[in-house]
Amino acid sequence: MKAFVGIDLGSTTTKAVFLDESGQVLGRGITNSRSSYDLAAKIARDEARVSARFALLERSLKADEGLAAEAERLRSELIAHFHRHQQLVQLGRLREIAFVEAHAPRVAAIAEPLRERLAVILDAMEAEEKRPRLGILAKQTSEFFRDRAASAFSRLAEERADSTVKFGDLMGIFDKAILQVENTSFELKFDDSLREAAAELVPAMGAEQGQRLIRVVETSLDIDLDEVRTIGTGYGRQRLPFAKEDIRSEILCHGLGAHAQFPGTRTVLDIGGQDTKAIQVDENGIVTSFQMNDRCAAGCGRYLGYIADEMSLGVHELGPIAQQSTRHVHIASTCTVFAGAELRDRLTAGQRREDILAGLHRAVILRAVALLARSGGVEEQFTFTGGVANNPAAVDALQELVHENYGARTLNISPGSIYTGALGAALFALRAGEERWEAA
Amino acid sequence: MSGKAVKEQSMVKQKELIQDHYHELSRAPETGRKVIYTFVPGNLTELFRAFDLLPVYPEINALQSAMRQKSTLFINEAERAGHAEDVCTYVKTDIGMLRRGNVGPSGEKLPPPDLLVLSYTGCFTFMKWFELLRQEYDCPVVMLHTPYQGDGKITPSMVRYMVEQMRTEVIPALEKVSGIKYDEDRLKEAMALSESAETDLVAVLESAKHRPSPIDGYFGGVYYIGPIFNAFRGTPEAAEYYRMLRGEVEERMAQGLGPVTPDGLLANEKFRLVVEGPPNWTSFREFWKMFHEEGAVVVASTYTKVGGLYDTGFRHDKEHPLESLAHYCMGCYTNNNLPQRIDLLERYARDYSADGLLVNSVKSCNSFSAGQLLMLREFEKRTGLPGGFIETDLVDARYFSAANVKNRIESYLQMITQKRAPSARAEA
Numbered sequence: 054m055k056a057f058v059g060i061d062l063g064s065t066t067t068k069a070v071f072l073d074e075s076g077q078v079l080g081r082g083i084t085n086s087r088s089s090y091d092l093a094a095k096i097a098r099d100e101a102r103v104s105a106r107f108a109l110l111e112r113s114l115k116a117d118e119g120l121a122a123e124a125e126r127l128r129s130e131l132i133a134h135f136h137r138h139q140q141l142v143q144l145g146r147l148r149e150i151a152f153v154e155a156h157a158p159r160v161a162a163i164a165e166p167l168r169e170r171l172a173v174i175l176d177a178m179e180a181e182e183k184r185p186r187l188g189i190l191a192k193q194t195s196e197f198f199r200d201r202a203a204s205a206f207s208r209l210a211e212e213r214a215d216s217t218v219k220f221g222d223l224m225g226i227f228d229k230a231i232l233q234v235e236n237t238s239f240e241l242k243f244d245d246s247l248r249e250a251a252a253e254l255v256p257a258m259g260a261e262q263g264q265r266l267i268r269v270v271e272t273s274l275d276i277d278l279d280e281v282r283t284i285g286t287g288y289g290r291q292r293l294p295f296a297k298e299d300i301r302s303e304i305l306c307h308g309l310g311a312h313a314q315f316p317g318t319r320t321v322l323d324i325g326g327q328d329t330k331a332i333q334v335d336e337n338g339i340v341t342s343f344q345m346n347d348r349c350a351a352g353c354g355r356y357l358g359y360i361a362d363e364m365s366l367g368v369h370e371l372g373p374i375a376q377q378s379t380r381h382v383h384i385a386s387t388c389t390v391f392a393g394a395e396l397r398d399r400l401t402a403g404q405r406r407e408d409i410l411a412g413l414h415r416a417v418i419l420r421a422v423a424l425l426a427r428s429g430g431v432e433e434q435f436t437f438t439g440g441v442a443n444n445p446a447a448v449d450a451l452q453e454l455v456h457e458n459y460g461a462r463t464l465n466i467s468p469g470s471i472y473t474g475a476l477g478a479a480l481f482a483l484r485a486g487e488e489r490w491e492a493a
Numbered sequence: 494m495s496g497k498a499v500k501e502q503s504m505v506k507q508k509e510l511i512q513d514h515y516h517e518l519s520r521a522p523e524t525g526r527k528v529i530y531t532f533v534p535g536n537l538t539e540l541f542r543a544f545d546l547l548p549v550y551p552e553i554n555a556l557q558s559a560m561r562q563k564s565t566l567f568i569n570e571a572e573r574a575g576h577a578e579d580v581c582t583y584v585k586t587d588i589g590m591l592r593r594g595n596v597g598p599s600g601e602k603l604p605p606p607d608l609l610v611l612s613y614t615g616c617f618t619f620m621k622w623f624e625l626l627r628q629e630y631d632c633p634v635v636m637l638h639t640p641y642q643g644d645g646k647i648t649p650s651m652v653r654y655m656v657e658q659m660r661t662e663v664i665p666a667l668e669k670v671s672g673i674k675y676d677e678d679r680l681k682e683a684m685a686l687s688e689s690a691e692t693d694l695v696a697v698l699e700s701a702k703h704r705p706s707p708i709d710g711y712f713g714g715v716y717y718i719g720p721i722f723n724a725f726r727g728t729p730e731a732a733e734y735y736r737m738l739r740g741e742v743e744e745r746m747a748q749g750l751g752p753v754t755p756d757g758l759l760a761n762e763k764f765r766l767v768v769e770g771p772p773n774w775t776s777f778r779e780f781w782k783m784f785h786e787e788g789a790v791v792v793a794s795t796y797t798k799v800g801g802l803y804d805t806g807f808r809h810d811k812e813h814p815l816e817s818l819a820h821y822c823m824g825c826y827t828n829n830n831l832p833q834r835i836d837l838l839e840r841y842a843r844d845y846s847a848d849g850l851l852v853n854s855v856k857s858c859n860s861f862s863a864g865q866l867l868m869l870r871e872f873e874k875r876t877g878l879p880g881g882f883i884e885t886d887l888v889d890a891r892y893f894s895a896a897n898v899k900n901r902i903e904s905y906l907q908m909i910t911q912k913r914a915p916s917a918r919a920e921a
């Protein structure tokens with residue numbers, strides 16, 4: 054089967070999308086961008102490939118009359134088993150490296166007790182990992198191993214730390230080890246893992262159904278997934294590990310991706326980590342005009358990141374807090390350099406945290422609305438993409454300002470909005486595979 | 494490369510011209526020649542020559558300082574002296590250069606002015622700039638006010654107003670500083686030479702109508718306009734230079750060659766663009782490269798009309814020397830109103846078979862930047878061609894983000910490609 058791949062290397066995350074020949078999304082993958090773009094692109098691609106494989110498996114399950122009714126449940130369970138397996142492999146790597154690090158001369162004085170505590174912590178993490186978990190299946194794929202491991206490790210390290218082996222000593226080892234785990238890509242034997250996962254399900258299924266499952270798994274593994282064309286885009290696209298003719302501007306990719314998600318789209322706003330883009334597209338998703346912020350990162354996603362750091366909050370917490378605001382605070386500057394000072398001044402002046410945050414969100418959106426105006430306004434329909442589209446306070450502010458300036462507009466936000474650029478790139482890959490128009 | 498040898502002859506000539514000029518300037522204190530400082534838009538070069546005066550153009554010093562990577566130092570110097578961040582960076586580069594010994598682009602010291610001729614064309618900053626220089630040098634200023642073409646035309650009373658200023662203020666001031674009596678015949682002689690150079694320059698710029706274009710009308714264009722915007726309009730050397738240049742360009746055109754870039758011959762013309770706004774000078778070469786490596790050629794630009802708009806038919810006229818100087822000043826591109834500018838852009842797109850209009854909006858200069866977005870939208874509406882927008886500065890390196898500019902240029906060019914794509918056309 055032919056697959057067309059789009060990869061979007063963002064400043065914070067790298068996304069990959071697989072399409073089949075009809076333009077249907079087969080699979081998606083995401084990972085955090087790291088200093089090696091090649092590796093980030095590879096990991097996202099591997100993940101998308103795995104998820105495409107599962108999509109193919111689901112198609113095979115649905116095609117089997119005996120299993121069709123249970124296709125979705127089976128797929129979810131197989132994914133859960135698979136992911137657990139994947140996490141355990143990574144955890145194993147983490148353990149190996151952590152013990153190497155625990156032999157470093159730097160920690161020689163506490164080597165013995167340090168290793169002891171590491172063993173306890175890592176055993177506990179492994180046990181947690183093995184425990185069946187329900188209801189988090191969907192979430193799992195979008196969660197990074199690093200984040201999961203970090204939260205588990207630090208929680209357990211806190212319990213285990215004492216005056217001999219301090220919390221900092223343990224975390225020091227973890228930080229070194231996780232970096233190495235992240236920066237090596239290891240081949241996950243997909244076929245074997247899937248077979249193992251299937252084997253775990255069979256006992257509970259009854260003989261005939263179990264046989265069917267094994268057969269379907271084998272059929273789907275026989276399908277050859279041929280990545281015929283890849284197009285790359287994104288913030289790091291100058292250094293994307295692709296040939297020049299395989300790279301498309303992120304502006305074009307966002308336009309086309311948004312059009313694919315919402316065919317009625319005429320205006321797209323993308324607020325990413327490093328830049329904000331206002332894009333107008335025609336009825337075919339072709340960009341007719343665009344504007345983006347200049348070299349200054351004020352008003353981009355990164356600005357909210359600074360604010361979150363300054364308040365010791367997670368960036369996801371900002372929006373919901375801002376939504377509790379009751380009083381209007383006007384903030385004009387979204388200069389990243391002065392973000393901290395601005396915030397402290399206002400807090401000292403007695404303004405409430407939620408009101409200040411609401412004001413900050415409005416300021417970010419005000420800049421975006423100015424950019425929209427310069428690109429040609431907000432047409433019906435209007436699609437909002439990028440990390441900031443997940444922030445409810447930003448969405449509220451945007452809706453309000455767009456309504457004030459342009460009247461009623463349908464505002465689209467896709468749950469997969471983070472993949473918009475990669476989706477556009479994959480659509481370009483599909484087109485490029487079909488007709489080599491860019492050569493014209 | 495076949496293009497190289499052809500290019501060099503006129504380039505060498507231009508280099509010589511400019512070097513000789515700076516050399517002469519550096520020797521002015523010994524030779525006793527008098528020096529005036531003046532601006533490029535609306536300059537009266539032929540008139541200065543008629544009084545044996547040597548002109549200095551601070552804007553040209555500023556842009557050349559930037560090309561030699563000196564402007565950051567000079568801007569810092571000026572900011573330390575209290576000039577705010579949002580003051581036009583040409584001004585700050587000039588002030589910084591002055592404070593650091595006034596060493597010009599050739600590495601030789603520039604003489605102080607004996608007179609400042611403030612040709613006030615559209616930009617209020619000009620007035621403040623020379624006010625500052627007057628203070629620094631403690632020298633007289635004479636002002637020539639150029640009325641803005643607010644209604645899009647030059648009326649007889651506007652011409653009279655300017656000629657009157659020349660007769661009653663500028664010429665007496667020039668006589669006084671030079672000790673030479675005004676001789677209209679000398680001026681007429683210079684005018685005839687100007688006219689010949691201008692006709693050749695227009696032929697060079699219009700060669701870009703040809704496919705492939707033998708020149709780049711923006712990045713290459715700024716070299717071609719050098720002598721005529723600088724101190725040489727109305728000299729036999731400039732007339733000779735343009736004759737030579739025209740010959741070279743026509744030869745290239747006959748051979749079907751593309752423009753010569755700093756990185757070699759552009760052999761594969763893929764995009765033909767009209768560009769509005771001045772270039773960035775601090776990263777000039779890198780900026781150009783972002784175009785030529787994509788096969789984008791600028792076929793027409795407005796910046797190359799900032800020191801005189803000749804391709805709409807204007808020529809200096811030796812029969813009416815002062816009147817034609819007045820027309821010249823009022824006709825400079827930034828002295829045209831917005832509808833005139835849009836008409837010009839539209840005409841360029843049509844006459845030069847362009848694929849679109851790219852605006853480079855520079856932070857420093859309101860004479861250019863004000864209204865550019867409106868112009869862009871109107872252009873799109875009238876021509877149906879796509880518009881693009883980038884933001885940089887003239888000579889402040891802090892305002893040139895290479896990644897950002899490259900991203901926008903590439904996106905813009907891909908947008909043009911996409912619009913041309915067969916599937917887009919079929920579906921549309």
Ligand code: SF4
Pocket residue numbers: 552581582583584616617618619857858859860861
């Ligand atoms: S603002 Fe523009 S026209 Fe005025 S001095 Fe500066 S560069 Fe020249």
